[in-house]
Amino acid sequence: MLQKLRDRTTGWAATVIIGLLMIPFLFVIDHSYMGGMGANDAAQVKAPPSWWQGAPSWWPVSLLWEHREVSVEEFRQRFEQERMQQRQQQGEAFDPREFESVENKRKVLDGLIDEKVLLLAAERAGVTIGDAAVRSYIEGIPAFQVDGKFDATRYQLALSSQMPPRTPKEFEGLVRESLRQSLIPVGLGTSAFVTQAEVDRMVRLSGEKRDVEAVLLPEQAEDTAPVTDADIGGWYEAHKQDFMRPETVTIEYVEVGAEQLPAPAEADDAVLRKRYEDEKSRFVEPEGRLASHILVRVDAGADEATRKAAEEKAARLAAEAKAPGADFAALAKANSEDPGSRDNGGDLGWVEKGVMVAPFEQALFAMQAGEVRGPVQTDFGYHVLQLREVRTGAQVPFEQAREELAREQAQADRERAYSELTGRLTDLIYQNPSTLEPAAKEVGLQVQRIGPFSRENTVGVAASPEVKRAAFSESLIEDGTASDPIEIGPNHSVVIRVVEHAPEQARPLAEVREQVIAAVRADRRTKAAEAAAEALVKRVQAGEALSAVAASAGAEVVPMPGLPRGAPAPSPEANKAIFEAPVPVEGKPSAGRFALPGGRQALFAVNAVHPGNPEELSKEQREQLRSQLAQIDGAAAAEAYVRQLRKQFTVAVQESQL
Template identity: 75%
Template sequence: MLQKLRDRTSGWAATIVIGLLTLPFLLVVDQGYLGGVGANSVAQVKAPPTWWAGAPSWWPASMLWRHEEVSTDEFRQRFEQERMRQRQAQGDDFDPRAFESLENKRTVLDSLIDEKALLLAAERAGVVVGDVAVRDYIQGMPAFQVDGRFDATRYQLALSSQMPPQTPRQFEALVRQSLQQSLLPTGIATSTFATDAEVDRIVRLADETRDAQVALLPPHEEDTAEVTDAQAQAWYDAHKGDFMRPETVTIEYVEVGPEQVPAPEQADEATLRSRYEEEKARFVEPERRLASHILIRVDADADAATRKAAEEKAARLAEEAAADGADFAALARANSEDPGSREDGGDLGWVEQGVMVAPFEEALFAMQPGQVRGPVQTDFGYHVLQLRQVEAGAQEPFEQVREELAREQAQADRERAYSELTGRLTDVIYQNPSTLDSAARETGLQVQKLGPFSRDQTIGVAASPEVKRAAFSESLIEDGTASDPIEIGPSHSVVIRVIDHAPEEPRPLAEVRDTVVAAVRADRRGKAAVAAAEALVERLRAGEALADVAAAANAEVVPLDGLPRGAPVPTAAANDVLFEAALPVEGTPSVGRFGLEDGRQAVFVLTAVHPGDPAKLTPEQRTQLRAQLAQIDGTAAADDYVRRLRERFIVVVEESQL
């Protein structure tokens, strides 16, 4: 019955039936299903049901569609990750204002949309990632390994150091989803292959060499003909971008740095002792405990019976380990399911507080040396603990840390003085942001002037990218008000105000006429050189010998035998021309010309083409090349798969949420 209904759910009749069935849900339908994006989403990827590929996207049939949303929080987190990546890659050249462009936001959003499309496709294809695959993947990650083996302590530390911190269960869910998304494109990418015929064709092309005779023509004669006013004006109008006066600003600024902040007085003994008492806990060696454990692992989705059996096994092992003469290490090697410590007899090394998960740590730090306790339940399963040794913390005396305290106090005093001076400066400027004079007088600082300077110039405080970005920002230029303090170094900042701005504009023709005339003459000379070279090429095509043509043009002939593809000889561009030239045919020379970087021209005759020899490949080289070609094809196929997914699904983007 159900199969018959499914077979008939297509066409206009099915649409009407489904419409009638879904009418009762009108009052509770989510607006996201009606085609819009929710208030907490940036984008939505929608796919029709697998059993009705032609389902319309309009309501009420749209209620049958599956969808995945890109939440605003998800987008912002990924965008911040990209910001950090680019800031790290670009260093001082990173421009936070430019990074906030809509183009960058769409690039980040597109990657998230691709991931959601892949997730939908995986679900529709019935892709499921098992617990064993997740566990094996995590244990194989180098970040969680010590000496090539998974280490539970490092795993916990890595997760707890994330922002925000993650539990193992949360991380496993993330890994599971990532694997589910990647399995299909990875399968496509790894399913491609290259045939021997393809390898041979690539070798023939890539290793091809060519023999040519090249005549290097002498520089064309200088153009000394008159450049009329009309010619100069026409060139100027067509190339105004070449004659621009750069945008410049002139700023005034007040600097607060080491030279402006008075040096603090040396802290007295009482201050240092008071600081020591307040921060005594810093100078205590933490208590450490030498521990071992046996883990009976339980998966997160295990049923009650499985959990009960694991708990009972851990309890039995705890009794055995606590018995007189028991060998805890031997029990661990035989029973523990922690691959990071099992071969070492369950040894976890020295453990400090704040390292392990809470239940484990609470039990361990409540034990006495030599004691065995268990079972202790955590997210990993059930543990049997053995405390082998305790190393108590020790307090460092004041005299031992006095110098460190003095340095820290001096630094704190300098920072406090800097903050107070910067705060006073800022408060006064906020009262009258249209000038720096009054603020400078009240703080005893000096107003300095810099400029005019352009975006490309690096002078004074404008060598700081942050200062330059602020100086050329629209808000400071238009308002003429002072900036917020701009940090240009540790405890070193400036407040700037733009006092003059000259926008980018073309220099008048009268000012650049000599440059324009030179450009016109250089252009005419270049065109004349090309025309002369083309005339020589026509003579070569007509059958004249290159030696005769070169002698008549007073050109130097250079043989280029065995020229490899891609070599920058005579230049990279010239090499491209030589390898794009038609193959020489008996009785018909392959000729052409190319330009050199110094403006000279060259004409050539291609005399022979030598394809690469696939027989020279060793078996290892052939295998490696085949793998490289397969990888290239596989990557292209996976990219094409993702692109076609987006074409099959409906993607709705709410740019106002970006």
């Protein structure tokens, strides 16, 4: 039978039939085998085969297309890395719900797509990275170095502590891929250059100053014209976002803090003595020396002759201090150059180890009580030391340490009681997370309620950033279950549950009617002020003197000679408008207008333009500016390269996987 089947399936006719039968299977096979989007992909970058750049994406042999995928796992890892980075940068201001926006997800995904685009382009261009380049790059990473040199043990430990842990081979693969995809854009970025003419042009533009005259126009009269229902309705519909009722929540909560805890019982001596014995090493009075000194100061850059003279002076003072009946304090007051101790006769008080510089400390702790020694050289100069008294390290008795031990034990008892109460409350809430009442009653605490409140209007425990963040979190709003304990202070936490939620919504027109009318009138007033100011500008542009135009408007001209570009004067927006105005020609000023905060209008006339002077730059400043401009141009070239590649390749995104 098998032989008959074989005989009937040979020959050109059978081949054609089998080929035709295979075509339907092309449409049911997992597309990932054919270069299509796989089930676990968030995005895919595809390029036609290099030997047929114009191949259409629908061609049946699209399996010949080159492609790279962004897996869902890869996207999620990068998204979590970005989350951690944003949390560190923003601290308490970080909003997890806002971070989860579609815009943020697409931004992270776009970055990964760019990497895949660069990698695919590098492969098509034949870019390869040798082992030596990978090794050199890894050895240059500071995290893998000890004392500035690559350390294999540090390298292994760093890789094993990553999340997820990686083997050296895996990490080398990542480095190789990163170098491969960045080689061309980095090359573009570093190859950028700027000519002297471009530097000069930038200096002339950035250093430009303008002689300006400004006129602050009187405020426009209040709008008193009737506002019709049509005006009100039209404005309301066009500006609903200005009349929104903010999202609000009402929460119930159970608070656990110091005031809910009974005062701990006073610990008995047995407990305190055990604590004392367990921590006996803490209660040791450190070894010390009661010392005085005389300093003959020497500056760090002093020459050898100056140092020699200072040393001889210190030796002479040491000899005087050692003489029978010598008054060390009097010598210090008369000769010491240490302003901190001179007036006290050189007294340094009790000196413990680790406080003074090494040569000073070594000499002092090698002396006997009553001894004078010197000169002792340090970075400050030469010292003459007097050791007045020695205090050896001694064990502090229990009776002397008892008060501190009792205070620490009471604090430990309070913390333990707080931890036990919080843990018990949490366990009970987990048994029935849809309500707080039974658990609170079981542990003797009260359920309290706050709300409704918005993100901007919070009171009490809701004012805590952590509580507010949890109260407006999607999980608590949707589930209606209790949160985990939220710490809002030392030994102070709350468990909350959202009981009511009102999303952001437009307030009804009837409620905001007066606000809408005020907005319509304010808009009319602004437009009237702009129209009046524009009419005055046209008069100046027609050749009328600014002073005459100002007088007709009941205003005065304010000269502003030498106004620099970018100065926040009269305001950042005003400066921008002034420097966007054309350069005056043939002695005719260039006129314009700008609005000040609050809507008040002002006229201006540019009478002269003074470009920056490239000759005023030093050689170092010129080179620094050239480098900065080259970096900007290089970054723009690299970015343009990536944008162009994305136009050449086909990018598919699976939104449902984000």
